[in-house]
Amino acid sequence: MDATVAVTAVDEVGPDTYAIRFETPEGLTAEPGQFVKLGTEIDGEHVARFYTLSSPTVGETFEVTVGIDPEEGGEFSAFLAAVEPGVEMTLAGPFGDQHYDGEGRVVVLAGGPGVGPAVAIAERALDEGGEAAVVYRDDDPAHEARLDALRERGATVAVLDGAADLTDPVADALTGSDDEGVFVYGFGEFVADATDAIEAAGGDADAAKVENFG
Numbered sequence: 001m002d003a004t005v006a007v008t009a010v011d012e013v014g015p016d017t018y019a020i021r022f023e024t025p026e027g028l029t030a031e032p033g034q035f036v037k038l039g040t041e042i043d044g045e046h047v048a049r050f051y052t053l054s055s056p057t058v059g060e061t062f063e064v065t066v067g068i069d070p071e072e073g074g075e076f077s078a079f080l081a082a083v084e085p086g087v088e089m090t091l092a093g094p095f096g097d098q099h100y101d102g103e104g105r106v107v108v109l110a111g112g113p114g115v116g117p118a119v120a121i122a123e124r125a126l127d128e129g130g131e132a133a134v135v136y137r138d139d140d141p142a143h144e145a146r147l148d149a150l151r152e153r154g155a156t157v158a159v160l161d162g163a164a165d166l167t168d169p170v171a172d173a174l175t176g177s178d179d180e181g182v183f184v185y186g187f188g189e190f191v192a193d194a195t196d197a198i199e200a201a202g203g204d205a206d207a208a209k210v211e212n213f214g
């Protein structure tokens, strides 16, 4: 669908990381792991980028989590970092089929702003009576309150620094059970490391749900 959406809240959830909540347009339904295309006018041109849901469900509002890379990030993430409640932008979507789909156990591997779908999918799995494990790599971790809450609810959460090798933490998270779904969210370098780690642990990277942020 195409719609115009208004921001209802912005929270800084870590260094250079913002959770942005929007009023849900009529008719929008989406699952955590799907993404929407948000757009605005910058210097007279329409600019739009994709952002993945970081709320476990879509109700009256929904959320995305935006990471700003001070060195590589560009104009759209800078625009989002400065938005305030009431700002409107265009929305298209939802897109993507690499989303939570009722798996009994979720293992979510996240790099940088991939932590948004990671917390959303883990929360949703626990809400539905399932199990969750998160392996999150970032020099400056975000969403720590939601990660702590997940630990308290019984999820396994490993937070690794940006240079960490994923092999052992991914091997520890994977059980190989029949109802286990493996998810990967992040920029290209992280996705490559995560899929290598799945294979090294004896898992099947082709069966994982993978969303590459670029």
Ligand SMILES: Cc1cc2nc3c(=O)[nH]c(=O)nc-3n(C[C@H](O)[C@H](O)[C@H](O)COP(=O)(O)OP(=O)(O)OC[C@H]3O[C@@H](n4cnc5c(N)ncnc54)[C@H](O)[C@@H]3O)c2cc1C
Residues within 6 Å of the ligand: 035, 049, 050, 051, 052, 053, 064, 065, 066, 067, 068, 069, 072, 073, 074, 075, 076, 077, 078, 112, 113, 114, 116, 187, 211, 212, 213, 214
């Ligand atoms: C399917 C999909 C889902 C996405 N979901 C999210 C999401 O949930 N949250 C989110 O923050 N971004 C997400 N992205 C990335 C997002 O769409 C933008 O590309 C990003 O915000 C940068 O936009 P920009 O205009 O600021 O910079 P651009 O000028 O478009 O990009 C500049 C360069 O910086 C790199 N880059 C930008 N930000 C980062 C970062 N934080 N870490 C590492 N490299 C970076 C990009 O790869 C690119 O090469 C997603 C992308 C895709 C394709």
